[in-house]
Amino acid sequence: MTDSTAISGTNVGNGDDALDRYRTQLQQIEAARSLLKIRDRKFGTARVVLFLLAIVFLFLGTHFGGMPSAWPIGWIALAGFLTTVILNEPVRDQLESLRRERSVVRRLIARIERDWQRLATATLSRQLSEIELPTAQHDVATDLDLLGKASLFHLVSMTATTPGIRTLASWLTGPAIAAEAIPRTRAIETLAPLREERIRFYMLSRKVAESSGDPDRFASWAGGERWLESRRWLSIWANVSAILAGVFFVGVLASVLGISAAGNPKLHLAGLIGLGFINLLMTSIMLGPAHSIFSIAMASRSAVADYAELFDAAHELPVDDANGEMSKLGQIRDTLLTGERSAAEGMRSLQKVASAGSLRQSAATFLVYLPLQAFALWDVRVLHRLEQWQQQYGDVVSNWFEALGQFESLVSLAALRDEYPQWTFPQWKTTSDGGGTLAAVSIGHPLLNDTDRVTNDVSVGPSGTLLLVTGSNMSGKSTMLRSIGLNVALAATGAPVCASEFALPSMELATSIRVSDNLSEGVSFYMAELHRLKQVVDHARRLAQQDDRVLLFLLDEILQGTNSRERQIAVVQVLRHLINLQSIGAISTHDLELADEPDLHSMAHTVHFRETITKGDDGHDTMTFDYKMREGVSPTTNALRLLEMVGL
Incomplete structure (x- = not known):
């Protein structure tokens, strides 16, 4: 592999063109279905009428000798019924094909519209829940919404068969390795223009899955x-049984035809019946x-x-x-x-x-x-x-x-790739050309609607450093962390990422974003956080022994389950472990005292998100966010102001 491999795009775009195309296609499908339904109803009416005519005239021809023409009319009606059934089958096959095509196009539309309710079908949710992942991968998948409802899987997947669902899920939750992703990217580029072929394949895979x-x-x-x-004796007995059946049948047939040398016909018939009874009994028991x-x-x-x-x-x-x-x-x-x-x-x-x-x-x-x-x-x-x-x-x-x-x-x-041609394919770096850094221009959260998405430029690394994301509540810190992680997961599959430029080394993800206590097992929230952080550090230790990839950690508001001063000391200690293991990563906090820690300053590049508070015409405060990332520590906080705004 070369030091740098890139298949890049331009600006981050949206799926409006694809959405219009899919909606037009859906209208055409509905129009075709309407016409076919009319034909199917006509065939259905003809089948009922011809069948009833056949029954009536055959009955009249059989029981009323004075109506000699009824019998042929009945047979003609029956022949017409069978012909109608045969002619109706292709129409119903076309209706079924259009039903499947409509289902495919509706899912394609739902993906672009981020209609998570329609995407998360009961069958697909069950199949995803049955996928077994190692603990670390499961935690990353949960933290970043890789597999569940409203997940990255639902955004990118048109899979229907079990192998397809499992493979795509494993790519999304697995490591982002250049040697694996680059061949996939080339394949995706080849397949992207084949729109009609892809639709047919989606339809066929759904037919197989059903x-x-x-x-x-x-x-x-x-x-x-x-x-x-x-049980070879069963095959032997099957052959012997066929021979005996042939002998008995010939004996019975010869007796019926009056051949004198046929032997005792009752004995042959009894043998045939007995053989059939034995074999059917074996069928039921064995x-x-x-x-x-x-x-x-x-x-x-x-x-x-x-x-x-x-x-x-x-x-x-x-x-x-x-x-x-x-x-x-x-x-x-x-x-x-x-x-x-x-x-x-x-x-x-x-x-x-x-x-x-x-x-x-x-x-x-x-x-x-x-x-x-x-x-x-x-x-x-x-x-x-x-x-x-x-x-x-x-x-x-x-x-x-x-x-x-x-x-x-x-x-x-x-x-x-076809729907978002302006999303970019990642540029893969090796450690010899600055590969310890993830750098993105206009990176966005791929699960957000195109109209709601705000993009930012971000850089994480090089190895031994971290990005410290500060800001007040709801300002966009967690969204930024997830944007990084989700796009790394996309890069791992070989797919385009939601950015205009995206360069990264081969890496594995470790996260601590959604942590919960477990009262049934006596695990407090603070202890649950510690277990998760220990898992992240252990992951970093394993990767420190490999020179072909780095660990990217994403930590959101960690160690909230303890007092402020101890938290600051503990967080710095955890981050020092990760930095010493040459990992790269980002951590978010709204704790400005933590952001001011001298030990953290030496290893962190600090950025922030902020809010704007304006007073409306009614005299009430209005808080707005632009979700744009800026350099330095956040100059604002909003916890008490939010408390006031909700009336507490």
């Missing part, structure tokens, strides 16, 4: 033990695990087909990067499409097995399945083919879903 089984269970089954392998495997390996025939189609979507990805090396997208494409053990090939192979296994799942084919199971143990044969598939592909299935998760995450982040 129809398929759990990918984790599928991957676990594929790489696990083969149930039938230790093959429960096999049916569970079917539900995992091929939840339905359509689910396998949907995954095959989703993997095939990688055909539009480029193979190689411009410099001739395999790109991130090329690697994903290689895993999903190339070779005999690619994801696409594996799913096509599994489709053939799913076709055989789906006989028992459909009412239309159950009458075919029943004799096959009764006389030839069809389920055992399907399971044998499944385990042959498992043997061939089992060890690479997890790689397929990992590649799919990366693909879906990159396609999601590409929408952010």
